[in-house]
Amino acid sequence: MRSKNPELMGQISRYIGEYFRDHHHAPTTREIGAALGRSAACIYQYLVEMDRKGMLTYQDGKIMNLPKINKTTLGYFSAPLVGSIRCGDPESQEEEVELYISLPEVIFGQGEFYLLRATGDSMEDAGIGDGDLILIRKQTECKPGDIIVALDENEENTLKRYAGLDEKNGKIVLEYANEKVYPGKRILVDRLSLQGVAKSVIKGLG
Amino acid sequence: MRSKNPELMGQISRYIGEYFRDHHHAPTTREIGAALGRSAACIYQYLVEMDRKGMLTYQDGKIMNLPKINKTTLGYFSAPLVGSIRCGDPESQEEEVELYISLPEVIFGQGEFYLLRATGDSMEDAGIGDGDLILIRKQTECKPGDIIVALDENEENTLKRYAGLDEKNGKIVLEYANEKVYPGKRILVDRLSLQGVAKSVIKGLG
DNA sequence: TCTATCATAAACAAGTTGTTTACGATAGAG
DNA sequence: CTCTATCGTAAACAACTTGTTTATGATAGA
Numbered sequence A, B: 001m002r003s004k005n006p007e008l009m010g011q012i013s014r015y016i017g018e019y020f021r022d023h024h025h026a027p028t029t030r031e032i033g034a035a036l037g038r039s040a041a042c043i044y045q046y047l048v049e050m051d052r053k054g055m056l057t058y059q060d061g062k063i064m065n066l067p068k069i070n071k072t073t074l075g076y077f078s079a080p081l082v083g084s085i086r087c088g089d090p091e092s093q094e095e096e097v098e099l100y101i102s103l104p105e106v107i108f109g110q111g112e113f114y115l116l117r118a119t120g121d122s123m124e125d126a127g128i129g130d131g132d133l134i135l136i137r138k139q140t141e142c143k144p145g146d147i148i149v150a151l152d153e154n155e156e157n158t159l160k161r162y163a164g165l166d167e168k169n170g171k172i173v174l175e176y177a178n179e180k181v182y183p184g185k186r187i188l189v190d191r192l193s194l195q196g197v198a199k200s201v202i203k204g205l206g
Numbered sequence C: 001t002c003t004a005t006c007a008t009a010a011a012c013a014a015g016t017t018g019t020t021t022a023c024g025a026t027a028g029a030g
Numbered sequence D: 001c002t003c004t005a006t007c008g009t010a011a012a013c014a015a016c017t018t019g020t021t022t023a024t025g026a027t028a029g030a
Helices: A006-023 A029-036 A040-053 A090-096 B006-023 B029-036 B040-053 B090-096
Strands: A057-059 A062-064 A076-084 A100-104 A113-117 A133-137 A147-151 A157-165 A172-175 A186-189 A193-204 B057-059 B062-064 B076-084 B100-104 B113-117 B133-137 B147-151 B157-165 B172-175 B186-189 B193-204
Touching: A006 A029, A006 A040, A006 B076, A006 B100, A029 A040, A040 A057, A076 B006, A100 B006, A100 B100, B006 B029, B006 B040, B029 B040, B040 B057
Parallel strands: A076 A113, B076 B113
Antiparallel strands: A057 A062, A076 A100, A113 A133, A133 A193, A147 A157, A147 A193, A157 A172, A172 A186, A193 B193, B057 B062, B076 B100, B113 B133, B133 B193, B147 B157, B147 B193, B157 B172, B172 B186
């Protein structure tokens, strides 16, 4: 009486997991076999057996529900890196976009995004330093406290904190967030065209 | 004399670009056709024509060198999210890892990484706040100034700044990076097992 | 009106996939 | 040691997908 190789089962399970992480879809029986030095038919038989044992779901030739892996099938979105913050609608600069980057929704959320590199130190207190990448979600509404990208009255694209409306004169209040360099510095504008709201900051270290 | 639909060429080019961003590989002629309401043969003829015009490279049935897209073929790596910082080697906790996340090398660099969520405020000055995600690269060497993950003498996994060796007593100096709460706080240890070095911080806003 | 060519559907050939089958190798019971 | 169940393999099969060609109809433009 011979028994199926339990070690091989583990190898198959592990390989599928790694493959899934790298490719976002399951490998074929032949791919698994080639990687593990076995035949496709052997892998097929093991997959059927592993399905029977409940280690994974194998139906219609599709590998599904591998434990610990299902959650990695979460979505990704692509965000254009539009360079440093500057004038103009990022949308209209599409011709200049040279790089789209795929990022996971599980960390960065859902929506329509773009990335830009922050320059200057006006947002230091918000954790945004010179050279950091900022992930902006395109939206037309914001609430006080949000870090926003907006075209101000001079058609300049700026990154500032939205502080709300000044009740007295009805102007929109934008703040710097660096008390050391710009203590209490505020900007009042009549109208502002909101481009998006900063949702994440990616800082590089050393 | 009829002329090829230039608008359709633009649609094809755009569709391939978007598809590439989402799937990291080119679509099939039938996929393009279905999306644009045209036949596969029509798309095929357009692809050949577009290759002749130099708009893209189409060889052996493979779409390549679409302008603005080639750079997005850069690599991605998968990093396990190992939860909040805690005891033990992250490698040995593999059973508990429930989530692998694919991240682009073009932003985060190359190497073997894992993600962990920072707790506490001891790293505030380094731009690392409570709840931030920290991307750790596994490596066995570090230089003064690096934010490191290490097992200290008590087998505790800690996130601190490596300050170097104390010449006088030969001990390793680790620092907090929050002058407000822990002014000048340092830790001296005889030996430390380096788990990795923090390379990026992902901060969530609002 | 006529014709070049655009676009389509259908078919083709090649490759990939899951799956089955026949057969050799071998662990383990007797 | 002998024998047999079954493990694993190679080969083949059928279904499907892929790029590509071909024959046919539609139509813009001379």
